[in-house]
Amino acid sequence: METPTLNSILISLLIIVIVTSIIKVVNWVWLRPKKQEKWLRNQGIPGTSYKLFFGDMKDYSFMCNQALKTPMNGFSNDYFPRVDPLRHHLVTRIGQDYFIWAGATPMINISNPDLIREALTNMKDFHKPRLNPIVDKLFPGFVNYxxxxxxxxxxxxSPAFHMEKLKLVLPAFYDGCVEMITKWEKILGEKDSYELDVWPYLTTLSADVISRAAFGSSYEEGQQIFELLKEMTVIALGTMQSVYIPGLRYIPTPSNRRLKKIEDQIHTLLTRLINKRKREIEAGCPPKFDLLETLMDSHHKETQNAAGSVKNQQLGMNLREVMDECKLFYFAGQETTSVLLVWTLILLSKHQDWQARAREEVLQTFGTSVLDFKGLSHLKTMSMILYEVLRLYPPAIQLNRRIYKDTKLGKLSLPAGALVTFPVLLAQRDKKSWGDDADDFKPDRFSEGISKATGGSNSFFPFGWGPRKCIGENFAMIEAKMALSMIxxxxxFELSPNYVHAPMTVIFLQPQHGVQLILHKL
Incomplete structure (x- = not known):
């Protein structure tokens, strides 16, 4: 009997590795999805049939691209068919509880408000999904931890977003709004009215306010960061409409090379921002009580404890983590408030009675004087309007979670590895919770608060729910109240005949073709 040679041993090992890999791939792209599909159907959950490797991603991408080619036929708050045509087709055909396929992963849509709340408050079993490392680059920091x-x-x-801290940075909100209003007044000049696309001004305003209030800088200083983040968004959006292949980000494709360059540039700009604040602190400058100060203080604690125990080293953030949090708030802080403002201006343009009521409240509270925190907190009509806008036009139209083990949700048994989606948009206009006028703009429904408006149904969550609820909610609401009051x-204002109603989702819900308003001087 011959002794096995080294070559034969290596060949045998190679065959074992190849066969094992093939089995894993077949299980990943076919056996496991088909097993999960059967599991879900046996519980009475309808859905699409699994298609090898791509699932529904090709159909999703094609239908979205087709929908964006034409605007809506007139103004309507029922824009769901345009922003998510695949899900709209399924909801119309089989109801609001169903599953689709993101590649080989089932995405299970849950519409019951009680189950949504149960899942969003259960961090132990329902985790933030890591769909794609390229998309994760837009949302680094604690939101992904x-x-x-x-x-x-x-x-x-959290302390940087407490009301007491936000009071201290209110002048930064005011300065940003004054700068935008001044631009509008100069554009109007001696004219009584003027048509203006306000969308780019609102994105600049939100960028300016987050720069001033959170980082003690100005829009001009942060402008490069915002422009780079916009470009990163375009790249990330392209990857979201296709199946992500593990390891693909390491291949030096043109988009991956550009993404790496963008990251390096943002790193350089944030380093410059942090070093500037370090010099101010060392020079004994007065504290600014902003987010960057909070992050820098945390980093200082981390540095001080570097020589201590492993436990002590967790007291603060390292420099990389500080940069990740800065990038997160530059992006999310700008996008969330700008979209809230733009949809509010659109709806107040359509509903002149509510515009008049909001103006009357502002003038009764402040006259034409400078706004203050106490007055802003007492603007009840304004709060009702903003809640109704958030109900009809939430910044994110759905929330996602991933489960890593077989998990019970109500009477459902969800398979390990699945994504679970919660349709914010549909839940917030479900006629069972909101009545037959759920698609209509009626801020009066919030006259006695959120709980009364929802009938206790847990069907209003534009900023999320549970422990992971958006930390910047108060920041966004104060900025929106400040900007709207000053406008x-x-x-x-009224909608121009040139305005085309075309909501679209680019991470957040925004107008595809700008927002042309006719401004009138008062």
Missing amino acids: EGDKWAAHRKII LQRFS
Whole structure:
């Protein structure tokens, strides 16, 4: 009997590796999805049939691209068919509880408000999904952390968004709004009215305010960061409409090379921003009480404890983590408020009675004087309007979670590895919760608060729910109230005949073709 040679051993090992890999791939792209599909159907959950490797991603991408080619036929708050035509087709055909396929992963849509709340408050089983490392680059920092690290970072950052801290940075909100209003007044000049696309001004305003209030800088200083983040968004959006292949980001494709260059440039700009603040602190400059100060203080604690125990080293953030949090808030802080403002201006243009009521409240509270925190907190009509806008036009039209083990949700048994989606948009206009006028703009429904408006149905969550609820909610609401109040003090406005109603989702819900308003001087 011959002794096995080294070559034969290596060949045998290679065959074992190849066969094992083939089995894993076949299980990933076919056996497991088909097993999960059967599991879901046996529970009475309808859905699409699994298609090898791509699932429904090709159909999803094609239908979205087709929908964006034409605007809506007139103005309507029922824009779901345009922003998510695949899901609209399924909801119309089989109901609001169903599953589709993101590649080889089932995405299970849950519409019951009680189950949504149960899932969003259960961080142990329902985790933030890591769909794609390229998309994750847009949302680094604590929003993607889990467990103790998430809790530690959230605890560090939260004080920067408490009402008492936000009062201290209110002048930054005001300065940003004054700059935008001044531009509008110069554009109007001696004219009584003027048509203006307000969307780019609102994105600049939100960028300016987050720069001033969170980082103690200005829009001009942060402009490069915002422009780079916009370009990164375009690249990330392209990857979201296709199946992500593990390891693909390491291949030096043109988009991957550009993404790496963008990351390096943002790193350089944030380093410059942080070093500038370091010099100010060392020079004994007065504290600014902003987000960057909070992050820098945390980093200082981390540095001080570097020589201590492993436990002590978790007291603060390292420099890379500080940069990740800066990038997160530059992106999310700008996008969330700008879309809230733009949809509010659109709806107040359509509903002149509510525009008049909001203006009357602002003038009764402030006259034409400078706004203050106490007055802003007492603008009840304004709050009702903003809640109704958030109900009809939430910044994110759905929330996603991933489960890593077989998980019970109500009477459902969900398979490990699945994505679970919660349709914010549909839940917030479900006629069972909101009545037959759910698609109509009626801020009066919030006259007695959110709980009364929903009938206790847990069907209003534009900023999320549970422990992971958006940390910047108060920031966004104060900025929106400040900007809208200052606009209402100086202008009336209506939609231009040139305005085309075309909501679209680019991470957040925004107008595809801008927002042309006719501004009138008061």
